[in-house]
Amino acid sequence: xxxxxxxxxxxxxxxxxxxxxxxxxxxxxxxxxxxxxxxxxxxxxxxxxxxxxxxxxxxxxxxxxxxxxxxxxxxxxxxxxxxxxxxxxxxxxxxxxxxxxxxxxxxxxxxxxxxxxxxxxxxxxxxxxxxxxxxxxxxxxxxxxxxxxxxxxxxxxxxxxxxxxxxxxxxxxxxxxxxxxxxxxxxxxxxxxxxxxxxxxxxxxxxxxxxxxxxxxxxxxxxxxxxxxxxxxxxxxxxxxxxxxxxxxxxxxxxxxxxxxxxxxxxxxxxxxxxxxxxxxxxxxxxx
Ligand SMILES: Nc1ncnc2c1ncn2[C@@H]1O[C@H](COP(=O)(O)OP(=O)(O)OP(=O)(O)O)[C@@H](O)[C@H]1O
Ligand SMILES: [Mg+2]
Numbered sequence: 001x002x003x004x005x006x007x008x009x010x011x012x013x014x015x016x017x018x019x020x021x022x023x024x025x026x027x028x029x030x031x032x033x034x035x036x037x038x039x040x041x042x043x044x045x046x047x048x049x050x051x052x053x054x055x056x057x058x059x060x061x062x063x064x065x066x067x068x069x070x071x072x073x074x075x076x077x078x079x080x081x082x083x084x085x086x087x088x089x090x091x092x093x094x095x096x097x098x099x100x101x102x103x104x105x106x107x108x109x110x111x112x113x114x115x116x117x118x119x120x121x122x123x124x125x126x127x128x129x130x131x132x133x134x135x136x137x138x139x140x141x142x143x144x145x146x147x148x149x150x151x152x153x154x155x156x157x158x159x160x161x162x163x164x165x166x167x168x169x170x171x172x173x174x175x176x177x178x179x180x181x182x183x184x185x186x187x188x189x190x191x192x193x194x195x196x197x198x199x200x201x202x203x204x205x206x207x208x209x210x211x212x213x214x215x216x217x218x219x220x221x222x223x224x225x226x227x228x229x230x231x232x233x234x235x236x237x238x239x240x241x242x243x244x245x246x247x248x249x250x251x252x253x254x255x256x257x258x259x260x261x262x263x264x265x266x267x268x269x270x271x272x273x274x275x276x277x278x279x280x281x282x283x284x285x286x287x288x
């Protein structure tokens with residue numbers, strides 16, 4: 001299991017035992033599967049609907065640990081829906097449903113013994129538009145999830161806040177103004193604050209939905225560098241509309257079209273020598 005913060009042992013102890021047990025109980029049941037499971041994330045026959053509208057069809061995708069996977073495809077093809085299925089956010093939309101398996105570290109996150117709250121903690125998400133908690137300080141934005149999970153040790157929270165902000169490449173810019181409102185930061189800083197907030201929960205997988213689409217090129221390239229650095233600690237799945245960004249940051253690329261996974265493979269291959277004509281047409285900007 002990846003630990004991005006040294007203090008995580010202490011932190012883990014503070015997490016509710018009950019939650020941990022609920023998670024662990026399926027761990028045993030699925031041990032056999034886990035042994036044969038070399039991937040960090042394995043998506044099997046995933047389908048998703050909004051009411052009667054099917055947004056994802058038979059998605060099969062395996063993601064290796066400590067890699068960056070880009071999800072590309074035209075607007076409405078299901079990119080956001082796909083990553084929302086990976087931390088059980090999809091089911092929070094009224095009348096939505098999904099089918100199939102999402103196996104993370106050998107555990108099916110849709111197993112009925114799994115608490116979705118734990119899943120959201122272990123599989124972090126950063127959204128298209130930076131969304132710091134509007135009334136909270138920089139410090140509290142990062143600490144909020146820890147406090148919500150019952151962590152009370154102030155010194156421990158201080159350490160995790162610092163390490164998360166360092167991990168998000170924001171510490172040097174905000175270390176002397178942690179009490180200022182998170183909303184007072186620039187757009188790029190706000191997005192890094194949201195990344196720090198996600199890191200504070202010590203996720204194993206980080207999902208990012210077009211994290212730079214609202215940012216200027218300088219702020220975007222800072223996030224790209226950060227994503228690259230975080231790959232050492234995390235498995236990252238990033239949705240992007242920007243082909244150059246996908247080519248620059250990712251190891252693997254998945255191309256979705258009309259809810260189907262058209263092609264998936266090493267980014268270099270997808271961009272230089274794709275198997276499918278549709279992929280080639282999309283990559284070269286012939287539609288989208
Ligand atoms: N809340 C919703 N209710 C009903 N249909 C939805 C909802 N959200 C998305 N959809 C539909 O599901 C399909 C996939 O949408 P999704 O948001 O996953 O696409 P996307 O690839 O992320 O698009 P974009 O690039 O514009 O963000 C689309 O047809 C969309 O209209
Ligand atoms: Mg989207």
